[in-house]
């Protein structure tokens with residue numbers, strides 16, 4: 126009996142214990158410990174924040190399997206005689222790049238505006254092919270369709286002119302030949318001279334020279350040529366030139382005809398390696414004597430590197446402020462489609478020309494069909510070939526494949542959404558993922574978008590404002606030494622900004638007195654030349670439809686009398702005139718401070734409450750005058766840069782302002798932008814495209830070392846609603862805060878209310894932090910390593 130009781134007791138206790146354990150587990154699952162804060166926004170965002178979960182993005186870039194399908198199809202077309210990039214050389218046909226061929230606008234709009242009733246346009250690829258085996262050798266852009274299961278390819282109908290092989294973009298195949306030629310014809314023959322002149326050489330284990338190549342634009346030569354500049358192989362090379370330069374003539378597809386045409390050494394030009402070496406050995410020329418730069422006393426890093434040096438601050442290491450999203454993202458990025466408050470748009474990365482946005486809508490109305498980058502150029506100067514010939518068109522290297530590896534916490538906030546791009550180019554046999562190519566984040570600018578404090582009994586005591594929360598889509602292109610940051614910024618009042626910042630390492634030339642006309646010394650041995658950065662953007666505006674007008678409001682001074690004014694005297698004041706631009710030539714705007722004006726794209730059929738046409742204003746802050754003479758050399762292929770803004774009638778065949786061929790085609794540009802204007806079509810009540818140029822003249826100074834700072838180097842274009850809404854559309858924002866203070870009777874304490882429109886404002890969560898171990902574990906997040 127006693128024994129039974131003990132067993133019963135044990136059993137009972139065990140049941141109680143189990144029930145207790147289960148109850149504790151249930152309690153744990155349903156009660157978060159109030160003392161341990163959760164991570165801010167760890168949950169999925171509320172789906173009610175977003176519009177359409179099933180959105181089909183017809184602008185989404187080709188994915189890896191789509192690219193592979195297109196590659197397989199093209200390789201199976203025997204008449205194209207294509208080889209794979211690892212077997213390619215100057216004389217073989219091969220695919221140098223491939224990307225989505227964006228549908229024609231008419232087809233795209235039919236689908237986008239079809240309320241789900243229309244089928245999407247067929248997905249197509251655009252393949253860039255080198256076809257040296259054709260007679261004559263050409264570059265072809267073939268459209269491959271449909272995807273999936275391609276069955277046909279045809280010439281890109283938007284490309285009107287043939288593309289001669291000579292004007293092709295840069296390729297690995299020709300760089301391999303150029304490097305071999307340098308190694309065989311120069312490096313060994315001048316090794317002795319280089320070691321004695323510079324204490325370094327190309328054949329080395331330490332104290333090495335490296336080089337950069339800058340194409341000789343067709344401004345200077347009908348043939349395809351490359352100037353090579355020698356530099357110390359240090360962090361970062363472009364700050365350490367030694368002044369030894371080599372001109373390679375790489376015209377034609379027969380590598381055996383390529384030759385070293387000129388050499389520049391100690392400020393003198395030579396016609397051959399043999400002439401240079403002979404004159405050097407015979408002491409017939411002055412000899413350069415330069416040594417690799419060393420760290421300053423007390424420092425470990427070479428001047429120009431990015432290691433910390435100088436007086437350290439703050440005195441105690443402390444972290445600066447960070448941003449966090451207390452309730453998680455208020456935007457969604459899915460299939461390259463962004464949904465944010467009242468905004469939505471699509472984005473993609475063009476292998477050729479960089480970042481592009483499509484179908485930008487605010488409050489369900491399309492503002493722009495396309496907002497895209499077109500070209501980046503830099504025009505250098507100098508007393509030696511290196512600077513003098515450097516008039517560079519960056520798309521010749523492909524811009525889209527220069528964006529990857531943005532660093533969380535520095536390049537974009539830690540809470541940003543990082544998006545990879547998938548690019549196919551000749552570097553790989555298969556498509557490659559480029560991590561962190563684009564980032565999207567909501568940002569608290571810490572600046573009120575609008576605010577007012579009223580403190581008088583006449584108007585009342587209130588303070589109302591709205592922080593300028595914005596969504597930013599950002600990418601960065603690293604064009605070897607220089608870094609360009611491109612932001613698209615979406616505000617709550619319907620405004621969009623495009624911002625360009627430049628940073629990175631400057632190019633420099635070896636210092637000697639003649640270079641003083643072109644720059645300032647930035648180190649013991651180098652001088653950085655003046656240059657002009659220019660950027661081309663396309664804005665295909667659709668204000669309440671495609672039937673739009675371009676009008677300027679030209680501010681003027683009027684002198685007039687009024688009967689009631691001061692004894693009938695003249696008075697002088699501002700006024701403005703509406704100036705409707707009827708044709709493309711009248712809409713080509715060259716920078717002119719004497720006639721300040723507003724640039725408006727309006728819809729004359731859609732009037733606001735006060736019978737004014739609804740529209741958007743385009744505001745350029747960074748318009749920069751291109752002062753090279755028209756039709757002189759390189760200028761012929763960058764005719765977009767003549768205009769800070771021009772408006773043309775939209776055509777599928779006038780797709781871009783520039784092309785990957787603009788480095789070498791100024792004799793007869795493949796994209797002849799000025800012809801878009803010269804035909805002088807009517808632009809009243811037509812589908813309009815605004816072509817916008819930004820730029821800055823850069824005269825580098827010592828503070829550009831080691832990197833140009835973004836501050837002071839910002840250029841932007843804003844697209845601002847103008848008589849489009851009846852009032853500021855941000856008035857509907859629950860992010861606003863209003864404080865009222867009312868005094869019921871004199872001498873009493875004021876009755877103060879704070880209105881936040883239901884938006885929570887007290888949080889006890891922990892800011893989400895990026896796990897940097899991801900980078901330590903996988904360097905490819907930042908670097909594309911061989």
Ligand SMILES: [Cu+2]
Pocket residue numbers: 627631656658823833
């Ligand atoms: Cu610069």
